[in-house]
Amino acid sequence: MSSPHAGRHRQLGLTDEQTLQMYTNMLLARKFDERATLIQRSGKTAFHISSIGQEAAQVGAAFALEKQHDYFLPYYRDYALVLSVGMTVRELMLALFLKAEDVNGGRQMPGHFGYRKHHIVTASSPVGTQVLHAVGFSLMSLIKKQNCVAFVTFGEGASNQGDVHEGFNFAGVFKLPVIFMCENNRYAISVPEHRQVAGRVVDRAAGYGFPGVRVDGNDALEVYRAVKEARERALRGAGPTLIEAVMYRIAPHSTSDDDMLYRTKEEVEYHREQDGIASFRRYLFDCGILNEELDRHVTDHVNREVNEAAKYADQAPYPAPEQALLHVYAESAGDDGCRS
Numbered sequence: 001m002s003s004p005h006a007g008r009h010r011q012l013g014l015t016d017e018q019t020l021q022m023y024t025n026m027l028l029a030r031k032f033d034e035r036a037t038l039i040q041r042s043g044k045t046a047f048h049i050s051s052i053g054q055e056a057a058q059v060g061a062a063f064a065l066e067k068q069h070d071y072f073l074p075y076y077r078d079y080a081l082v083l084s085v086g087m088t089v090r091e092l093m094l095a096l097f098l099k100a101e102d103v104n105g106g107r108q109m110p111g112h113f114g115y116r117k118h119h120i121v122t123a124s125s126p127v128g129t130q131v132l133h134a135v136g137f138s139l140m141s142l143i144k145k146q147n148c149v150a151f152v153t154f155g156e157g158a159s160n161q162g163d164v165h166e167g168f169n170f171a172g173v174f175k176l177p178v179i180f181m182c183e184n185n186r187y188a189i190s191v192p193e194h195r196q197v198a199g200r201v202v203d204r205a206a207g208y209g210f211p212g213v214r215v216d217g218n219d220a221l222e223v224y225r226a227v228k229e230a231r232e233r234a235l236r237g238a239g240p241t242l243i244e245a246v247m248y249r250i251a252p253h254s255t256s257d258d259d260m261l262y263r264t265k266e267e268v269e270y271h272r273e274q275d276g277i278a279s280f281r282r283y284l285f286d287c288g289i290l291n292e293e294l295d296r297h298v299t300d301h302v303n304r305e306v307n308e309a310a311k312y313a314d315q316a317p318y319p320a321p322e323q324a325l326l327h328v329y330a331e332s333a334g335d336d337g338c339r340s
Contacts, residue, residue: 006287008221016289022063022220023284024298026055026277029080031306032089036096039310040255045096049111050251051077054183056276057245059084060223061181064231065151073121073134073152076111077183086118089305093313100319105326128154128161131180135167138178149177149234157188159201172208175239179230183217185249190262205242217247218276
């Protein structure tokens with residue numbers, strides 16, 4: 001028997017093919033994430049920061065935006081987002097291994113995305129600074145009449161940073177075309193949400209003169225709807241929107257974290273059962289878009305893509321030592337980046 005909610009995606013303007021691609025992207029991000037953790041544990045890379053539990057919201061948001069037109073300012077867990085707006089899993093693996101072919105030249109920490117072709121704005125390590133950058137990009141797009149939005153993500157812990165509030169205020173005053181999405185995963189490293197935020201993140205929008213919307217971050221279609229409406233609002237000149245997508249960080253904060261020091265296995269397992277990928281899979285089955293055979297095909301394809309990407313990146317060359325100064329100092333024609 002099909003669910004009474006089957007067909008929600010069509011009401012939102014999504015095709016069956018698009019929803020199947022959404023599921024594929026979520027699965028690809030999850031499989032990359034799991035493999036990246038294994039690679040780090042094997043000693044081949046130094047560090048990995050996981051997004052397990054947050055993929056549904058990221059994919060839902062990405063599909064509501066326009067690739068290579070809107071500007072994307074992700075935070076360090078947004079593998080599913082960047083995969084959905086143009087990056088490949090091979091490119092993520094090259095970044096993980098810090099190899100020369102990485103689009104950032106092996107220069108960024110893992111999870112610090114940047115890709116000009118796909119309008120992914122390079123990240124900085126200080127928490128929350130991407131919000132100010134997004135406001136700047138939205139102001140630029142407004143001045144140049146580009147008819148696009150800037151989309152930026154951050155965690156509930158970052159929502160307390162002064163940069164975030166300055167960004168909110170400036171965007172609210174000038175009604176800028178920017179969408180702020182807080183991926184509230186309940187923990188700022190080891191600090192639980194109730195020790196980070198008095199009240200709700202979403203309620204802060206009212207103080208800056210624009211709407212706030214709170215959604216279930218495990219429901220990709222609900223996030224899609226909220227982001228789509230926020231984009232339409234921004235493009236008609238009505239200003240920014242704050243979206244608080246509530247979810248749960250299933251993995252530890254990073255591969256350097258022992259999360260059992262501040263939460264229990266029972267708590268993690270409870271939230272694992274609410275996983276957005278599993279619920280989206282059930283939805284696709286209810287709609288008749290997915291069946292066991294097609295699901296196996298999709299999973300096999302994703303596993304093969306991750307395996308090939310990991311093997312390629314592992315064998316790819318590292319940057320040459322003399323390239324360390326490239327893109328640091330101004331260079332003349334024919335300069336090879338060497339400095340005496």
